[in-house]
Amino acid sequence: MSPAGNGSAASEPSADSQVAKIFEWRRGFNAMHLIDLGVRLGLFKTFADTPGATAAEAAKTLNLHPPYVETWCTTAYSFGLLEGGEDRAFRLAPFIDEILAKPGHPRYLGGYVHLGTEFATEDFRYSMEAFRSGKPVPFQGRSDGFAAAVAEGTAGLQFLSARKLLPELPGLKARLDAGGTVLEVGCGAGRHLLQLARAFPEARCIGVDIDPTGMKQARAAIDNAGLGGRIELVAGEVGSAVAEGSVDAVVMIEVLHEIAPDIRQAVIDGCGRALGPDGWLLIIDETYPSTLAQSRERDYLFPVQTGFEELTWGNVLPTREEQDTLLQHAGFKAEVGRSVIGEGFTVLTAQK
Numbered sequence: 001m002s003p004a005g006n007g008s009a010a011s012e013p014s015a016d017s018q019v020a021k022i023f024e025w026r027r028g029f030n031a032m033h034l035i036d037l038g039v040r041l042g043l044f045k046t047f048a049d050t051p052g053a054t055a056a057e058a059a060k061t062l063n064l065h066p067p068y069v070e071t072w073c074t075t076a077y078s079f080g081l082l083e084g085g086e087d088r089a090f091r092l093a094p095f096i097d098e099i100l101a102k103p104g105h106p107r108y109l110g111g112y113v114h115l116g117t118e119f120a121t122e123d124f125r126y127s128m129e130a131f132r133s134g135k136p137v138p139f140q141g142r143s144d145g146f147a148a149a150v151a152e153g154t155a156g157l158q159f160l161s162a163r164k165l166l167p168e169l170p171g172l173k174a175r176l177d178a179g180g181t182v183l184e185v186g187c188g189a190g191r192h193l194l195q196l197a198r199a200f201p202e203a204r205c206i207g208v209d210i211d212p213t214g215m216k217q218a219r220a221a222i223d224n225a226g227l228g229g230r231i232e233l234v235a236g237e238v239g240s241a242v243a244e245g246s247v248d249a250v251v252m253i254e255v256l257h258e259i260a261p262d263i264r265q266a267v268i269d270g271c272g273r274a275l276g277p278d279g280w281l282l283i284i285d286e287t288y289p290s291t292l293a294q295s296r297e298r299d300y301l302f303p304v305q306t307g308f309e310e311l312t313w314g315n316v317l318p319t320r321e322e323q324d325t326l327l328q329h330a331g332f333k334a335e336v337g338r339s340v341i342g343e344g345f346t347v348l349t350a351q352k
Helices: 014-041 045-050 055-062 066-078 094-102 112-134 146-153 155-168 172-177 191-199 212-225 263-273 300-311 320-329
Strands: 082-084 089-092 182-185 204-209 231-235 246-252 275-285 335-343 345-351
Touching: 014 045, 014 066, 014 112, 014 212, 014 275, 014 345, 045 055, 045 089, 055 066, 055 112, 066 082, 066 089, 089 094, 089 212, 112 146, 112 300, 146 155, 146 212, 155 172, 155 246, 155 275, 155 345, 172 182, 182 191, 182 275, 191 204, 191 212, 191 231, 191 246, 204 212, 246 263, 263 275, 263 320, 275 320, 320 345
Parallel strands: 182 204, 182 246, 204 231, 246 275
Antiparallel strands: 082 089, 275 345, 335 345
């Protein structure tokens, strides 16, 4: 029987299908820049506020060049970001208002897009040199805009942590509601600390980070919110942030893979020492594939992308085996909770 007869040929790529992949990925490149323009120029917000507006009306509202806005709208319609009819009156496609027009919404991804179009683009320009030298450009100490984009890009995970994941850990909500303490390792610009303070109004919140740019933004945000009496910031390592056994929960959001592998165990050990008896560690991060075959599985597609995108930052994503070893060495109980959410984020929960 020929390959065509047993069906195997159908799974083999053709030259045309491989070419189609390249064109589709190039289309995705354009889509990210179109989205970024729509966020920065206010186009998504305008169509959220005035559904049914024409491109000319949106251009007038924003004082933009009408032919450019018309082309933007046609392309956004092609991408499925806008809906419209022959009258060329446009409205946002379902859920796009939450995702691209409402910065405070848990699903908002404008910051994540901006990380790619501006900062990842800068890093890719450096990649030629980095591939030859192996010298990274760490993400710490970059611009205020970079720190803000990182914070905005992880806002949905912050909301999920404060409003769902932490409250569901057995016994933790009662302890925090009774005045317990939660420590965030890698607090960045402080937005998650604000979420925690609001979700647990009786709890004490502590944030530790080594990035001076993020810490500056965190102090300003906490002062503006009037929560300086309940949120403490510590610049440095986790070991210097709190006394041993003094906190009820430690949280790390998209931080584990940013810690250099040679000090990663020391940081997780420090988290373990900071926790009191039966205290909880919550980690939201990404898991790198352990095998080549896993790199094509859905749960690993986003982590593989992150591993490449953050290569020149010096970030190395841990595998599942590496994550388990870190927790075991730090003295956490063997029953580690593990799940995958969203596009490939791993949620790890471990108890002291």
